[in-house]
Amino acid sequence: MKNFASLLKNKNKFLILGCGFSGSFFAKTVREIGCTALTSTRSENKDPNNFVFNSEKNIIPSEKIFDGVTHILSCIPPDKNGKDPVLRCLKNKLKSLPLEWIGYLSTTGVYGNTKGDWVSEIDLPNPYQKRSQKRLNCEKEWIESDLPVQIFRLPGIYGPGRSTFEAIRNKKIRVISKKDQVFSRIHVADITNAILYLLQNKDSLKYYQIINIADDEPCSQIEVIQYCYELMRLKMPKPMLFEDAKKELSPIAQSFWMENRRVSNKLLCETLGYKLIYKNYKIGLKNCFLNK
Numbered sequence: 345m346k347n348f349a350s351l352l353k354n355k356n357k358f359l360i361l362g363c364g365f366s367g368s369f370f371a372k373t374v375r376e377i378g379c380t381a382l383t384s385t386r387s388e389n390k391d392p393n394n395f396v397f398n399s400e401k402n403i404i405p406s407e408k409i410f411d412g413v414t415h416i417l418s419c420i421p422p423d424k425n426g427k428d429p430v431l432r433c434l435k436n437k438l439k440s441l442p443l444e445w446i447g448y449l450s451t452t453g454v455y456g457n458t459k460g461d462w463v464s465e466i467d468l469p470n471p472y473q474k475r476s477q478k479r480l481n482c483e484k485e486w487i488e489s490d491l492p493v494q495i496f497r498l499p500g501i502y503g504p505g506r507s508t509f510e511a512i513r514n515k516k517i518r519v520i521s522k523k524d525q526v527f528s529r530i531h532v533a534d535i536t537n538a539i540l541y542l543l544q545n546k547d548s549l550k551y552y553q554i555i556n557i558a559d560d561e562p563c564s565q566i567e568v569i570q571y572c573y574e575l576m577r578l579k580m581p582k583p584m585l586f587e588d589a590k591k592e593l594s595p596i597a598q599s600f601w602m603e604n605r606r607v608s609n610k611l612l613c614e615t616l617g618y619k620l621i622y623k624n625y626k627i628g629l630k631n632c633f634l635n636k
């Protein structure tokens with residue numbers, strides 16, 4: 345665990361809205377460093393630190409949930425109308441709080457298809473998919489809210505319990521090859537760690553409202569799958585060409601193959617000095633393999 349002493353010293357209270365894969369990792373880590381973290385899901389669960397927030401059913405957290413909150417992380421995607429669920433239901437509440445910081449997890453899908461070129465925060469977003477247009481609208485809603493928000497654009501998220509290993513074990517894997525196609529990715533631990541690094545050094549680092557969190561080595565899907573089979577000591581099935589596999593893919597799976605980009609992390613890792621824990625898929629997948 346890195347040293348996040350000042351976050352602890354300030355007795356911060358975090359609300360993590362949308363405690364799914366990334367939110368759970370973040371909540372667990374901030375508790376480990378001694379901060380309070382309350383989390384939301386759409387339906388009730390047994391966790392005493394969890395509360396229900398469901399924008400579709402208009403279930404809004406009670407007033408007492410917000411007592412003493414200093415930091416909020418929203419991990420909730422746009423709703424089906426393309427609106428941000430948190431801003432739609434809670435904007436006025438958030439505006440009434442003395443918040444130090446809000447983090448919003450967005451996607452690098454807003455950059456659209458760059459045909460394999462690198463994209464960074466200074467490139468104009470050019471969303472190709474409808475869901476990415478919705479996402480860009482949500483980013484805009486957050487920026488225009490005048491709340492102290494910082495936006496993190498993420499590529500494919502993986503980590504223990506959600507990686508190619510699960511797809512192989514559950515026989516859901518499709519080994520597809522498409523010439524020159526690459527994907528960027530990020531290990532879930534680096535999302536948490538990078539955000540905490542930025543918070544910890546908030547006073548000494550220049551503030552950027554939009555930051556990519558991606559690893560150093562975008563690469564083809566086949567390389568990743570091949571490496572997983574090697575670690576599992578299994579033989580990888582023969583790859584199918586994308587053109588042949590396409591008709592068997594769901595529209596959403598197909599849509600991921602329609603975009604090809606390399607996401608730059610230079611702002612985070614060079615300008616701001618964050619050191620990735622898992623700088624490429626090999627190191628990250630080893631961690632997933634050992635922590636299955």
Ligand SMILES: NC(=O)c1ccc[n+]([C@@H]2O[C@H](COP(=O)([O-])OP(=O)(O)OC[C@H]3O[C@@H](n4cnc5c(N)ncnc54)[C@H](OP(=O)(O)O)[C@@H]3O)[C@@H](O)[C@H]2O)c1
Nearest residue numbers: 362363364365366385386399419420421451498499500501
């Ligand atoms: N997965 C990826 O590879 C990827 C890549 C780039 C960006 N992102 C984005 O990054 C964020 C975090 O990703 P993730 O994979 O960690 O998310 P996730 O596991 O899918 O969790 C999403 C959370 O949002 C909650 N939620 C969804 N709709 C809601 C609504 N209308 N009202 C209230 N809560 C709602 C879910 O509630 P329940 O727990 O009740 O389901 C869940 O806790 C998301 O916005 C995601 O779209 C994901």
